Amino acid sequence: xxxxxxxxxxxxxxxxxxxxxxVVGSLPKCFxxxxxxxxxxxxxxxxxxxxxxxxMTYVNHFYMDYLGQSKYVGIMQxxxxxxxxxxxxxxxxxxxxxxxxxxxxxxxxxxxxxKAALSALPVIGWQPDVVHCHDWQTxxxxxxxxxxxxxxxxxxxxxxxxxxxxxxxxxxxxxKTIQRFSGLPDYYFTPDKLExxxxxxxxxxxxxxxxxxxxxxxxxxxxxKMPFYGEGLDGLMRARAGSLRGIVNxxxxxxxxxxxxxxIVQKYNAKNFRKEKAKNKVALQEELGLVRDPxxxxxxxxxxxxxxxxxxxxxxxMDEICSDDLQFVVLGTGDERYENMFxxxxxxxxxxVSANIYYSNPMSHKIYAACDxxxxxxxxxxxxxxxxxxxxxxxxxxxxxxxxLKDTVEPYNxxxxxxxxxxxxxxxxxxxxxxxxYAKYVYYNKKREWNKIIxxxxxxxxxxxxxxxxxxxxxxxxxxx
Numbered sequence: 248x249x250x251x252x253x254x255x256x257x258x259x260x261x262x263x264x265x266x267x268x269x270v271v272g273s274l275p276k277c278f279x280x281x282x283x284x285x286x287x288x289x290x291x292x293x294x295x296x297x298x299x300x301x302x303m304t305y306v307n308h309f310y311m312d313y314l315g316q317s318k319y320v321g322i323m324q325x326x327x328x329x330x331x332x333x334x335x336x337x338x339x340x341x342x343x344x345x346x347x348x349x350x351x352x353x354x355x356x357x358x359x360x361x362k363a364a365l366s367a368l369p370v371i372g373w374q375p376d377v378v379h380c381h382d383w384q385t386x387x388x389x390x391x392x393x394x395x396x397x398x399x400x401x402x403x404x405x406x407x408x409x410x411x412x413x414x415x416x417x418x419x420x421x422x423k424t425i426q427r428f429s430g431l432p433d434y435y436f437t438p439d440k441l442e443x444x445x446x447x448x449x450x451x452x453x454x455x456x457x458x459x460x461x462x463x464x465x466x467x468x469x470x471x472k473m474p475f476y477g478e479g480l481d482g483l484m485r486a487r488a489g490s491l492r493g494i495v496n497x498x499x500x501x502x503x504x505x506x507x508x509x510x511i512v513q514k515y516n517a518k519n520f521r522k523e524k525a526k527n528k529v530a531l532q533e534e535l536g537l538v539r540d541p542x543x544x545x546x547x548x549x550x551x552x553x554x555x556x557x558x559x560x561x562x563x564x565m566d567e568i569c570s571d572d573l574q575f576v577v578l579g580t581g582d583e584r585y586e587n588m589f590x591x592x593x594x595x596x597x598x599x600v601s602a603n604i605y606y607s608n609p610m611s612h613k614i615y616a617a618c619d620x621x622x623x624x625x626x627x628x629x630x631x632x633x634x635x636x637x638x639x640x641x642x643x644x645x646x647x648x649x650x651x652l653k654d655t656v657e658p659y660n661x662x663x664x665x666x667x668x669x670x671x672x673x674x675x676x677x678x679x680x681x682x683x684x685y686a687k688y689v690y691y692n693k694k695r696e697w698n699k700i701i702x703x704x705x706x707x708x709x710x711x712x713x714x715x716x717x718x719x720x721x722x723x724x725x726x727x728x
Contacts, residue, residue, distance in 0.1 A: 249726055251278075252375040253287040254364050256357065256384035258332065261295050262346055266496070266632055267381060267412045270463075273499045275330045277715035283722070286373070288364050290356075291323055291334035293342045299325070303334060307370050313359055314427065320363045322371060333371065335363050353384075354420055354449070358428035361387040369401050376726045380409045383418030386453030387429050390441070393456050394431060406725045409457040411450070413629050414471050414478045415555075418449030425449065443479060454483055458725055460491045461718075463630035464651035468493030476627055494718060495654055496630040497711035503615075503636050510612035517705040520641045521698055524616070531617035535601040537574050544690050545574040546683070547618035547642065549611045549633055552581030552589070552604075557624030557647060562588050563676035568683060569596045572691070576618065578603045578610055615640040620686050624671075624679045628652050634668070638704040643697070644668035645682050655709065659689070659700055667704040 257263055259272030275285040291303070303323040310317045321336030335341075340356045347353055365388060368374065380388045389407040396402040418425075422436050425447025429435075436442045441452040454460055462468045468491055470476035472484045484491065501507075505524075506516045512530040515523035525541040532539045546568075550556045561568065562585070569575060569592060577589045577600075589602035603610060615621070621637035623646045630651035634644040638655070646652040648670045659666030669686045671678040690697050 249283050249722055250375040251283060251285045251377045251379055251722055253379045254385045254388060255289055255381040257346055258287055258289050261299050262292055270496055271381060273711050274715060276328050277711040286331040288333040290341045290360055291336040292346050294344050309370055311363055311366050322367050335360055354418060355428050357384040358387055361385055365391055365396055374401060377406045377408060377722050380407060380453055382412050383416055383450035386418055386449035389456040390452040406458045408459045409453040411462040419446050422447040459721060460487060461494050464495045464654045465493035466653045467629045467650040494714055495651055497709050497714045498632055498635045500710040503639050505616055505640050508612055510609040511616040524641055527616040531613050537601055538598050543574050544687050545618045546620045546622050547614040548577045548622050549614055550579045552579050552585035555626050557626055558585045560624045560676040560679050564680045565592055567680055569600055575600045576614055578614055580604055580606055615642055618642045619690055620645050623652060625649055626674060635709040638667060638707055641701040641705050643700055645686050646670050648672045
């Protein structure tokens with residue numbers, strides 16, 4: 248039995264701020280239980296809902312030397328859907344009403360968590376073959392495994408993997424601070440190790456010292472070797488190219504299933520979407536006060552409203568997009584200028600634009616089920632989950648060819664009768680507009696072709712089981728049997 252420990256700062260259903268939590272919470276239950284024992288370790292935040300906290304059981308506790316003090320480390324446990332979750336408890340570090348606060352405190356908190364996570368393993372009495380770390384918050388773990396922990400018999404053969412979910416966030420502060428928080432000797436703070444551009448960098452440590460590095464799509468794995476996407480670490484990514492692989496994320500096929508989705512008015516599947524799917528559109532039009540018309544081309548966006556998501560492109564051509572043969576529905580929060588931009592167009596084109604500047608899980612499901620097309624013109628997108636959900640719901644993605652979007656959406660080819668969506672290559676507003684107009688043209692004038700695009704999209708498998716097989720391969724290779 249191969250033992251794998253996921254260590255991360257968040258995991259569904261306990262705590263979630265982004266896609267990282269979906270990966271850490273959903274992937275472990277998809278491994279072959281006959282050969283793999285996969286467990287998860289996250290902090291026990293006070294902001295985890297009380298109903299979850301009350302169900303956790305006490306495993307043990309110990310005191311750990313950290314920043315010259317003896318700090319309490321509690322270990323709690325809860326089994327969810329067959330997966331054992333461990334929670335590292337220290338109220339001084341994990342209090343507060345959200346998991347992340349100010350940067351300085353977060354760096355100290357996750358440096359503590361990284362050391363506590365490894366120190367807890369002998370106390371639990373469970374010895375993983377591979378520790379799978381996620382993002383900068385756990386970047387010090389691979390370093391510790393090659394340093395102080397390497398001396399102990401318990402840790403000697405333990406391998407580490409680090410997954411980069413978004414290279415933009417690296418855990419950077421001045422060298423002195425990172426050195427103090429990590430407790431690592433001077434030896435580690437050189438440009439070929441944890442120092443980058445005169446600062447200390449926790450993610451860089453993980454990338455330098457991990458036995459394997461993954462990121463969340465093949466294209467993103469290639470892109471981050473280039474300066475534009477490399478966020479200052481492209482040289483390191485090129486140096487470690489032999490240990491780097493892209494494994495695309497999946498989505499939870501139980502949660503996102505138009506056949507059983509309780510949030511939508513009319514359930515449907517790949518066989519009957521032609522007549523059933525549009526009922527969701529009419530229901531959403533009524534709910535949002537748009538013109539009621541099942542035949543009207545409807546585009547949706549469910550997103551954080553930030554520069555990364557390509558919203559400046561939309562801003563450039565929003566008047567052209569909102570021509571009278573189309574409806575546009577947005578759900579999300581983010582930068583004030585984008586929130587206000589969508590509010591303005593909602594006011595200007597009230598009967599065909601609906602800006603919902605908040606976040607709601609039920610509303611997101613309704614939008615995926617109701618829309619004909621889903622727009623995602625990202626500047627960069629390590630993986631992206633929205634386009635996978637859209638494909639699952641028979642909503643045709645219109646995307647920019649970057650990262651996971653390029654890997655998961657096959658552009659429509661009218662001559663070969665292939666493709667699952669529409670895409671454009673350059674980060675250019677009019678190129679995006681061209682793709683939207685082409686999609687709209689096919690929708691109105693070649694309905695049979697449009698439905699075949701949906702058929703192909705709904706037939707694709709982007710469930711976690713596909714990704715789990717690729718991770719199993721990676722672990723087998725690392726452990727060496």
